[in-house]
Amino acid sequence: MAALRLRESVIAAxxxxxxxxxxxxxxxxxxxxGVQLCAQITDCFDSILLELVNAAADDVPGFTAERxxxxxxxxxxxxxxxxxxxxxxxxxxxxxxxxTFREPAIQFTxxxxxxxxxxxxxxxxxxxxxxQAISAAMSDATIFTxxxxxxxxxxxxxxxxxxxxxxxxxxxxxFRSLFHAIMTxxxxxxxxxxxxxxxxEPNIKRSSGTLRGIQMVRWLGFAKFGENxxxxxxxxxxxxxxxxxxLRDAREYLLRLRNELHFHAGKSTDLLDRAEQIRIAELYxxxxxxxxxxxxxxxxxxxEQTSGVxxxxxxxxxxxxxxxxxxxxxxxxxxxxxxxxxxxxxxxISTSKKxxxxxxxxxxxxxxxxxxxxxxxxxxxxxTWEIIRSKMQGQGEVEMTEATRxxxxxxxxxxxxxxxxxxxxxxxxxxxxxxPQMSHARCLLQFNxxxxxxxxxxxxxxxxxxxxxxxRDDTLSAVYMKIKKKWLLHLALLIHDLGKGFSEDHSIVGAxxxxxxxxxxxxxxxxxxxxxxxxxxxxxxxxxAFRRDTSDEQLVLSFxxxxxxxxxxxxxxxxxxxxxxxxxxxxLNDWKVRVLTDLYRRSMQNLGGDDTVxxxxxxxxxxxxxxxxxxxxxxxxxxxxxxxxxxxxxxQETPATQIISDLEQLHAMTDDSPMVACQYREDxxxxxxxxxxxxxxMQGVFHKLTAAVTSQRMTILAAEINTLADGLxxxxxxxxxxxxxxxSPPQRMEDICQRIRKxxxxxxxxxxxxxxxxxxxNQRLAEEAIPIPTExxxxxxxxxxxxxxxxxxxxxxxxxxxxxxxxxxxxxxVHVARITTHLDQVVDVFYVTDAEGNKIFxxxxxxxxKQTLNEAxxxxxx
Numbered sequence: 001m002a003a004l005r006l007r008e009s010v011i012a013a014x015x016x017x018x019x020x021x022x023x024x025x026x027x028x029x030x031x032x033x034g035v036q037l038c039a040q041i042t043d044c045f046d047s048i049l050l051e052l053v054n055a056a057a058d059d060v061p062g063f064t065a066e067r068x069x070x071x072x073x074x075x076x077x078x079x080x081x082x083x084x085x086x087x088x089x090x091x092x093x094x095x096x097x098x099x100t101f102r103e104p105a106i107q108f109t110x111x112x113x114x115x116x117x118x119x120x121x122x123x124x125x126x127x128x129x130x131x132q133a134i135s136a137a138m139s140d141a142t143i144f145t146x147x148x149x150x151x152x153x154x155x156x157x158x159x160x161x162x163x164x165x166x167x168x169x170x171x172x173x174x175f176r177s178l179f180h181a182i183m184t185x186x187x188x189x190x191x192x193x194x195x196x197x198x199x200x201e202p203n204i205k206r207s208s209g210t211l212r213g214i215q216m217v218r219w220l221g222f223a224k225f226g227e228n229x230x231x232x233x234x235x236x237x238x239x240x241x242x243x244x245x246x247l248r249d250a251r252e253y254l255l256r257l258r259n260e261l262h263f264h265a266g267k268s269t270d271l272l273d274r275a276e277q278i279r280i281a282e283l284y285x286x287x288x289x290x291x292x293x294x295x296x297x298x299x300x301x302x303x304e305q306t307s308g309v310x311x312x313x314x315x316x317x318x319x320x321x322x323x324x325x326x327x328x329x330x331x332x333x334x335x336x337x338x339x340x341x342x343x344x345x346x347x348x349i350s351t352s353k354k355x356x357x358x359x360x361x362x363x364x365x366x367x368x369x370x371x372x373x374x375x376x377x378x379x380x381x382x383x384t385w386e387i388i389r390s391k392m393q394g395q396g397e398v399e400m401t402e403a404t405r406x407x408x409x410x411x412x413x414x415x416x417x418x419x420x421x422x423x424x425x426x427x428x429x430x431x432x433x434x435x436p437q438m439s440h441a442r443c444l445l446q447f448n449x450x451x452x453x454x455x456x457x458x459x460x461x462x463x464x465x466x467x468x469x470x471x472r473d474d475t476l477s478a479v480y481m482k483i484k485k486k487w488l489l490h491l492a493l494l495i496h497d498l499g500k501g502f503s504e505d506h507s508i509v510g511a512x513x514x515x516x517x518x519x520x521x522x523x524x525x526x527x528x529x530x531x532x533x534x535x536x537x538x539x540x541x542x543x544x545a546f547r548r549d550t551s552d553e554q555l556v557l558s559f560x561x562x563x564x565x566x567x568x569x570x571x572x573x574x575x576x577x578x579x580x581x582x583x584x585x586x587x588l589n590d591w592k593v594r595v596l597t598d599l600y601r602r603s604m605q606n607l608g609g610d611d612t613v614x615x616x617x618x619x620x621x622x623x624x625x626x627x628x629x630x631x632x633x634x635x636x637x638x639x640x641x642x643x644x645x646x647x648x649x650x651x652q653e654t655p656a657t658q659i660i661s662d663l664e665q666l667h668a669m670t671d672d673s674p675m676v677a678c679q680y681r682e683d684x685x686x687x688x689x690x691x692x693x694x695x696x697x698m699q700g701v702f703h704k705l706t707a708a709v710t711s712q713r714m715t716i717l718a719a720e721i722n723t724l725a726d727g728l729x730x731x732x733x734x735x736x737x738x739x740x741x742x743x744s745p746p747q748r749m750e751d752i753c754q755r756i757r758k759x760x761x762x763x764x765x766x767x768x769x770x771x772x773x774x775x776x777x778n779q780r781l782a783e784e785a786i787p788i789p790t791e792x793x794x795x796x797x798x799x800x801x802x803x804x805x806x807x808x809x810x811x812x813x814x815x816x817x818x819x820x821x822x823x824x825x826x827x828x829x830v831h832v833a834r835i836t837t838h839l840d841q842v843v844d845v846f847y848v849t850d851a852e853g854n855k856i857f858x859x860x861x862x863x864x865x866k867q868t869l870n871e872a873x874x875x876x877x878x
Contacts, residue, residue, distance in 0.1 A: 009051055009052060009055040009115070010052075010055075010115050010118045010119055012051070013048045013051055013052055013115070013119045014118070014119045014120060016044075016047070016048055017044070017048055017119055017120060017121070020041075020044040020047075020048075021044075021087055024037060024040055024041055024044065024087065025087070025263050027040070028256075028259050028260070028263055029263075033252055033256065034251075034252050034253070034254070034255030034256030034257070034258070034259055035251065035252050035255055037255075037256070037259055038083060038084050038085055038086065038255050038259070039083050041085045041086065041087055041089075042080065042083040042084075042085045045080065045085055045091060045121070046076075046153060048119065048121075049074070049091070049093075049116070049153065049154075050153070050154055052112060052115045052116060052119070053069075053074055053112060053153075053154050053155075054069075054154075055111075055115065056108050056111040056112040056115060057069050057072075057108060059108075059111050060104050060107045060108050060111070061107065062104075063104050068104060068108055069154065069155045069156065070155075070156050071097060071098045071101035071104070071105070071156065071159070072095055072096065072097045072098075072101065072105050072108060072155045072156065072159070073095075073096045073097075073152065073154070073155035073156045073157070073159040073160045073163075074093060074094075074095060074152075074153040074154040074155050075093065075094040075095075075096060075147075075150050075151070075152065075153065075160065075163070076091075076092065076093055076150070076151055076153050077092050077093070077094055077146050077147050077148075077149055077150045077151075078092040078124075078146045078149055079092070079149070080092050080093075081146075081149040081150045081151050082149040082151075082218070082228075083151075084211075084255065086255070086258050086259055086262045086268070087259060087262040087263055088262045088265075088266070088267050088268040088269075089262075089268060090121075090122040090123070090124050090268070091116065091121050091122065091123045091124065092124045092125070092146060093123065093124070093125045093126075093153075094125070094126050094127075094128060094133060094147065094150070095108070095109050095112070095125060095126070095127050095128075096128055096129065096130055096133060096155075096159055096160070096163055097127065097128075097129060097159075098129070098156075098159060099129050099131075102127075105127060106127065109125065109127050112125075113125060122268075130159065130162040130163035130166070133147065133163055133167070134163065134166060134167050134170055137167065137171075138170060138171075138174055138178075140181075141178070141181035141182045141184070141185040142185060144171070144178060144181070144182070144219075144223075145182060145185070145215070145219045147167070148171070148218070148219050148222040148223070148228060149215075149218065149219075149228065150163075150164065150167075152164075168222075168226045169226075171222060171223045171226065172223070172224070172225070172226050174223075175223050175224050175322065176322045178223045179220065179223060179224075179320070179321070179322055182216070182219055182220060182223070183317075186212070186216060189206055189212070200274075200299075200445060200453065200454070201271065201272065201273050201274060202271075202272050202302075202306070203270050203271055203272070204254055204257060204258055204261070204270050204271075204272050205258065205270040206270065207306075208306070208310055209305075209306030209307060209308075209309045209310035209313075210254060210306055210309065211251070211254050211255070211258070213306075213309040213310060213313040214247050214250065214251050214254075214309055214313070216313055216317070217230070217233070217239070217247065217312070217313055217316050217317075218230075220316070220317065220320060221233045221238060221239075221316075224238070224320050225238060230244050230247055230248060231244070238316065238319065238320065239312075239316060240315075242393070243312035243315060243316065246308040246309070246311075246312045247308075247309065247312050247313075249305070249308075250305045250306070250308055250309045253305045254305065254306075257272070257280070257302075258270060260280060260283070261276060264276075264279070272302070274295075277295045277298060277299055278295050280298060281293075281294040281295040281297065281298035281299075282294065284298060286298045290502075290503045291501050291502040291503040291504075292501050295445070296444065296445040296501070299443070299445040299454075300442075300443045300444060300445060301443075302443075303443030303445075303454060304442075304443050307427070307443065310427070311427055315385075315386065315389065318382035318385065318386075319382060319386070321382070339368075339372070340352070341354060341355035341359070342355075342369065342372050344372075344376050344378060345378070347378065347379065348378050348379045348380065348381040349369070349372060349373050349376060349378040349379070349380055349381065349384075350380075350381040350383070350384060351369065351381075351384045356383075356384065356387045360384070360387045360388050360391050361388075361391035361392065363398055363404050363430060363433060363434065364401060364403035364404040364406075364407045366388055366430065367404065367407035367408055367410075367411055368407050369384070370411055370421045370424075370425075371407065371410055371411050371414060373417070373421070374411070374414045374416045374417045374418065374421060375414065375416070377416065377417070388428065389428060392428055392429070392430060398433045398434075400434075400520050400521070404434065405521050405522060408434055408521075409487045409491075409521065410487075412486070412487035412490040412491055412494075413485075413486050413487035413490075415466075415467035415470060415486065416467070418463055418464065418467050418490065419460060419461070419463050419464020419465075419467060420464070422460050422463060422464075422494065423460050423464075426438065426442075426456060426460060435494070435495065435517060435520075437495065437498045437513045437516070437517065438456060438459075438495075438498065440498065440501060441454075441455040441456040441459065441497070441498050441500070441501070442456050443456065444456065444500065444501050453582075453583075453584070455497050455498070455500050455501070458497060458582050458583070459493065459494050459495065459496065459497055459498065459582075460494065461581075461582040462493045462494075462496070462575075462578040462579055462581070462582030463490050463493045463494055463578070464582075465577075465578045465581035465582050465588075466480065466489065466490065466493055466574055466575075466577075466578040467490075468581075469574065469577070469578070474593070474597075475597045475600070475601070476573075476574065476577055476593060476597065479570050479573055479574060479600070480574050482570060483567070483570050483571060483574065484567065485527070485567075488527055488530060488531060488571070489534075489571045489574060489575060491517070491521075491531060492514075492530075492531055492534040492535055492538070492571065492575060493575055493578055493579075493582075495510065495513060495514060495517060495535060496510060496534070496535050496538045496575065496579065497510065497538075498510055498513050499511075499512075499513060499535075507535065507536050507537070507538065507539060508536070510535045510536070510538075511532050511535050511536035513535070514531050514532045514534075514535040514536070515528070515532055517531070518531050518532065530568055530571070533563075533568065534568070534571055534572060534575055537562075537563060537572065538572075538575055538576070538579060540559070540562075540563065540572070541559075541563070541572055541573065541576040541596065541599065541600075542576050542579070542580070542596070544559055544599065545576075545592075545595050545596050545599045546592075546595065546718075546834060547806070547834050547843060547845045548798060548804075548834065548845065549799070549802075549832040549834070549847055550598070550599055550602075551647060551648040551650075551652060552648075552798075552799060553602075553648070554800070555798060555799070556599065556602050556603055556606065557606050559599075559603055560602075560603040560604070560605075560606035560607050561606070563603070564606075564607045565607060566604060566607045569600070569603055569604060569607055573596065573597075573600040576596055577592075577593065577596060580592055589685060590685045591685050591686055591717065591734075598653075619648075619651065619652070622651060622652075622656060623643070625656040626643050626656050626659060626660065627640070627643075629656060629657070629660050630643070630660065635667060638667065639660075639663060639667075641725050641726075642663055642666075642724050642725050642726070642728065643659075643663070644725070645724045645725040646659070646722070646724065647720070647722050650720060650722055650730070650732070658679075661677075662675075662677065662690055662692070662730060665677060665692065666692040666728060666730060669692055669693070669694075672761060673757065673761065674691060674692060674693040674757060674760050674761065675690070675691065675692035675693070676689070676690070676691050676692075676753040676754075676756050676757045676760075677689070677690045677691075677753065678690075678749040678750075678752050678753050679749070680743040680744065680749075681734070682743075685742070686717060686734045686735060686736055687714070687734070687735045687736070687737055687744060687749070688732060688733070688734055688735075689709060689714075689732070689733040689735060689752070689753075689756070690730065690731070690732050691705055691708075691729075691730075691731045691732075691733070691756065691760075692728065692729065692730045692731075693728075693729050693760065694727055694728060694729065695723060695727045695728070695729050702719075702721050702731075702820050702823075702824070702829075702830040702833070703817060703820035703821040703823070703824045703830075704759075704760060705719075705731055705733070705756075705760070706719070706816050706817050706820045707759065707817045707820075707821075708755075708756040708759040708760055709733050709735060709756065710814065710816060710817055711755075711759065712752050712755055712756065713737070713738040713739055714733070714735040714736070714737060714738065714752075715735060715736045715738060716733055716734070716735050716816060716833075716835045717734045717735060717736065717835055718733075718734045718833070718834055718835060719731065719732070719733050719734075719832075719833040719834075719835060720732045720832060720833075721830055721831050721832060721833065723831070789808075789809075790807075790808065790809040790810070790870055790873045790874050791807075791808040791809070791870075792805065792806070792807055792808075792865075792866040792869045792870045792873075793805075793806040793808070794806075794862050794865070794866060796855070796856075796857070796862070799847060799855075800855075801849070801855055802831060802832070802847035802848060802849060802855055803847075803848050803849070803855050803856045803862070804845060804846070804847055804848075805823070805828075805845070805846045805848055805865065805869070806843065806844075806845050806846075807819055807843070807844045807845075807846075807869065807873070808843055809873050812876075815844075816835060816844060818872075818873070818876060819844055819846075819869070819873070820833075820846075822868070822869055822872055823846060823848060823869075826864075826865060826868055826869075827850060827851050828846075828848040828849070828850065828851075828856075828865070829848060829849050829850070829851060829853065830846050830847070830848055831847045831848065831849065832846070832847035833845065833846050833847070
């Protein structure tokens, strides 16, 4: 009979849960506030659990329900404990039992666990005595932070009291160790889910500035004061009125947003991905403006909320951080005065009482303090930040004084902790008082698949990345160190993307802003020209390096002349690398540094810089080396003949021994077996696939080779189509293997070669079968909601011998093959291809001629090429 009653209780609870969720969903859609709805969800869960608890207590063999419930207590904790339960949240319960009642408690727990699972809830539970619970919490930060949010639900009130009050007292006694353990655990979680507020696909529970930030204040407040409610912490003076309001409003905003994610998904989910951002922006009624999408408006609001949580949380944490006993004892002894108001201790820099009273509200004085902190390598102490924060609240735009101008430019010239200090200035809203254009970029989303951070976060991150180049041991580090006016480079990085969010090209808008900023800082005409040039042309070097054939010396010469003199070229090189690095982790890889460094060196040769490389001498040396390697060879004459026809790029970038090895294979090649070789280029971190054949045997060779390579799950980074003497074709593909990180195993490379060779020798010219790749529903929804428009551009000015076709479109499987096949079908021959599938949109660039090898000048033909490609790609994308 007990089992039957239990089953009936489960069925009833299951129905109650479904009805409750449906009712709550309707209330949510009607506009019920997030905090209120979460409390109602908690009540629903409580009601169901109480029935299951009673049924489970009635099912323990040998004990009445009253006896069981007098020896156990049910303690909700975590989000369920603080009544923040979302529609599909887990249920976290601690089942405490009297020390002598363990075995019956185990039976009770097993039945309750099974029933909760059968109802359709996810239960996280533990079984402990009060003493065991306190001991576990004191030794594990994760257990502590969960149990810090506890309440009584059912069972023995006395048993709950045996836990709650001793736990509170013990927490306060162990505050120092708990503080450090909680902070360490939070740092690890933030690293996993996003260390910056402005991460573009945040987890609204665990990323920086989200619900976890509010919970951190509660946990640490409980450990320090025995209180975790904001009102109580406010009454104690631990949380200011302003911060209480910030945290209260953000909690409401984030809980309502979390409820929407749960109800829409029909399951527990906390990831605010791109598809959800688009959907919720429309649901919340954002309209967008010219140059700003509705989703970008929505996310700007989101980031404003999470920035407030971050700032309030950081302020609270700093105010209660326990002092090191050593610092407390020896700090005053080891502190020395510099200037008249700054005191430099072993770890921190502090300010005098007079400075706090009279100078903490003056921006130039705050900047002077930051300069001192950077030069001495010290943190600014919390009381100083606290008074600065309070004095700067509500202050409007400030007039630029000579003292502020000088101090800010001096700060920009100090690489040490520049990124960190600029970020703190921005968090305090001081940076936009110094550079007013920063206010437009605050929390501005870049809704694309490339950037990981908002515009303001990206700009500050690029400055930080540039200063970190000092830690490298390569040309990039040497060039950065050599730049005389680092402050000018850092200023250019800080403002380079501020033109985003308008309908006009952001580089052009940014250049106008740069002019205004230069005038605001009273820069000299020469420095103003450099600043404007760097902002206007901040994409020029990356576009040239990754979208053009840089083996064309005339092209490199033109680039050098347009972006010189030498000092400005150095700045542009470092700016370009920092711009890549500031996009997100791993974006500036060895491949990009290598390509950009090569372009920089060859450009500097034309500018006469002292850090140049003599490419003419290197070319002559390479020819001499090749001649020595083939001297006395049986086919020496053939080798010399083919070497003389090698394209400049191939000659420059390929080791001499590799060139000879490739040519030997090319010479031994038979008509029915093309040459295919694969090797890992450690200097670039990519696979290099070399393919040789005869032009007469394979018409339209590029699209066939592209099909062969991409069908083997290779991402093509760049391709060279080299036609040599006697109609020989020697092509190279630089690729990344989608199946392996880093170097592919030897067997994999051999298999790639065999499969490519087999495909190339097939009798037909059918489209290849591309291996299916998994695409998430969210990615598909995002692409469908804001598709990247297809655009075809023709450049007939850059190259003397080729017409350049640029294709901008949405990335999709087999895209490169589709484009190259279309080029072949309309009678074009591809000679060089630069493939870019990782920027704001796919950019594939092709150097082409007509079937006779001539550049295309006929306007009607050019117009037809654009129209044909555009119509075909738009149709395929739909």
